[in-house]
Amino acid sequence: METNDRDSRHKARMVRKKAVIDEKIEQANQEKGLLLILTGNGKGKSSSAFGMVARSLGHGMRVGVAQFIKGRSDTGEEAFFRQHPAVTWHVLGEGFTWNTQDRQRDTETAMRGWQIVAGMLQDPAIQLVVLDELTYTFKYGYLDEQMVLDAIAKRPPMQHVVITGRGASEALRNAADTVSELMDVKHAWRAGIKAQAGIDL
Amino acid sequence: METNDRDSRHKARMVRKKAVIDEKIEQANQEKGLLLILTGNGKGKSSSAFGMVARSLGHGMRVGVAQFIKGRSDTGEEAFFRQHPAVTWHVLGEGFTWNTQDRQRDTETAMRGWQIVAGMLQDPAIQLVVLDELTYTFKYGYLDEQMVLDAIAKRPPMQHVVITGRGASEALRNAADTVSELMDVKHAWRAGIKAQAGIDL
Numbered sequence: 202m203e204t205n206d207r208d209s210r211h212k213a214r215m216v217r218k219k220a221v222i223d224e225k226i227e228q229a230n231q232e233k234g235l236l237l238i239l240t241g242n243g244k245g246k247s248s249s250a251f252g253m254v255a256r257s258l259g260h261g262m263r264v265g266v267a268q269f270i271k272g273r274s275d276t277g278e279e280a281f282f283r284q285h286p287a288v289t290w291h292v293l294g295e296g297f298t299w300n301t302q303d304r305q306r307d308t309e310t311a312m313r314g315w316q317i318v319a320g321m322l323q324d325p326a327i328q329l330v331v332l333d334e335l336t337y338t339f340k341y342g343y344l345d346e347q348m349v350l351d352a353i354a355k356r357p358p359m360q361h362v363v364i365t366g367r368g369a370s371e372a373l374r375n376a377a378d379t380v381s382e383l384m385d386v387k388h389a390w391r392a393g394i395k396a397q398a399g400i401d402l
Numbered sequence: 403m404e405t406n407d408r409d410s411r412h413k414a415r416m417v418r419k420k421a422v423i424d425e426k427i428e429q430a431n432q433e434k435g436l437l438l439i440l441t442g443n444g445k446g447k448s449s450s451a452f453g454m455v456a457r458s459l460g461h462g463m464r465v466g467v468a469q470f471i472k473g474r475s476d477t478g479e480e481a482f483f484r485q486h487p488a489v490t491w492h493v494l495g496e497g498f499t500w501n502t503q504d505r506q507r508d509t510e511t512a513m514r515g516w517q518i519v520a521g522m523l524q525d526p527a528i529q530l531v532v533l534d535e536l537t538y539t540f541k542y543g544y545l546d547e548q549m550v551l552d553a554i555a556k557r558p559p560m561q562h563v564v565i566t567g568r569g570a571s572e573a574l575r576n577a578a579d580t581v582s583e584l585m586d587v588k589h590a591w592r593a594g595i596k597a598q599a600g601i602d603l
Contacts, residue, residue: 207505207543208504208505208506211505211542212504212505237445239446241585243582243583243584244438244580244582245440245446245447245450245453245582245584246446246450247453248449248450248451248452248453248454248457249446249447249449249450249453250449250453251452251453251456251457252446252448252449252450252451252452252453252454252455252456252479253449253453254453254456255452255453255455255456255478255479255482255483256449256452256478256479256482257478258478258482259477259478259479259480259481259482259483260478260481276460277456277457277458277459277460277461278453278456278457278460279460280460280461281456281457281459281460282456282460303409303413304408304409304412304413305409341412342408374587374588377588378588379445379588379589380587380588381444381445381446381584381585381586381587382444382584382585382587383444383446383582383583383584383585384442384582384583384584384585385582386575386581386582386583387575387578387579387580387581388580
């Protein structure tokens with residue numbers, strides 16, 4: 202009896218939910234390339250971008266990836282995706298900026314990297330461009346943010362761009378179609394657990 | 403002159419940052435399988451889990467994926483990863499719960515799926531287990547959360563588990579090593595933009 206009640210309440214609730222969602226899907230009818238920002242201090246920003254790379258490849262799309270700043274300690278995704286014929290992968294940073302400690306050299310590296318990215322942002326054959334850890338180049342003044350925003354605004358209309366990194370600016374958030382902020386609620390590293398291959402600790 | 407000042411402040415700051423990070427790496431020396439939760443209303447939770455799948459495959463690891471509840475509208479990641487010899491992929495839901503509107507049937511489906519997951523959680527050859535959208539099975543009472551937590555606690559010691567879905571409970575957060583909460587700051591869908599292949603709108 203109680204189960205039947207719960208079942209019929211569940212059904213009524215799901216009927217209402219379906220109506221709301223169907224209406225939203227109906228209203229969402231604009232197709233265009235999206236700018237998506239993954240920011241915040243939580244873990245999983247780059248992983249999320251690489252999950253979208255996998256998804257796009259599953260749809261037969263071409264993908265360009267540029268990794269800025271961070272000489273990532275875990276390069277499993279690079280090893281995995283680089284071999285795929287539809288992926289172009291560029292590592293543009295030279296290790297952690299707190300390893301190089303040389304702002305002039307880092308700026309030159311970032312500007313060389315930017316030339317490559319600017320090319321991808323003009324190529325309609327590349328349907329998804331991932332700019333991993335791009336925000337740090339603005340924070341440390343390696344790249345001019347307005348220059349980057351201008352290039353993104355002028356990209357091919359159906360090209361998607363995903364930008365990751367902490368501390369996305371107001372200007373970047375305003376330009377974006379979708380912004381997800383990852384909050385660091387609990388972090389294994391603080392409990393003394395070592396970074397391990399594969400997992401985004 | 404001003405540039406030189408900025409450069410030397412940058413260098414000093416990066417030297418301090420390197421010291422802090424090196425010390426943290428030094429202290430983090432425990433190796434074990436991690437339980438990672440990706441929750442919150444923002445976009446990118448499942449994408450983040452699938453990025454970790456790519457990373458793990460890049461390290462030659464074996465991966466098991468179970469997708470609960472959601473008959474995803476975008477199945478690009480399934481198309482992409484299913485063909486990989488080191489991936490076992492199970493779709494355990496039968497479409498959105500607001501499409502089926504039948505709690506009894508959904509509960510039976512979830513319990514059948516759970517048998518498969520329980521097997522993966524006892525197999526040390528599977529180094530990463532992704533339980534995508536698992537939290538909804540607790541919310542709607544399809545699976546008993548304590549039963550799932552017990553199985554996770556008894557898994558092989560080096561196996562990583564990633565759980566995604568909105569509304570992760572306190573019990574799940576307490577059991578986890580790392581919890582990232584994705585906040586929905588801005589969402590293209592609300593601006594009338596249609597869901598599009600590849601991108602996690």
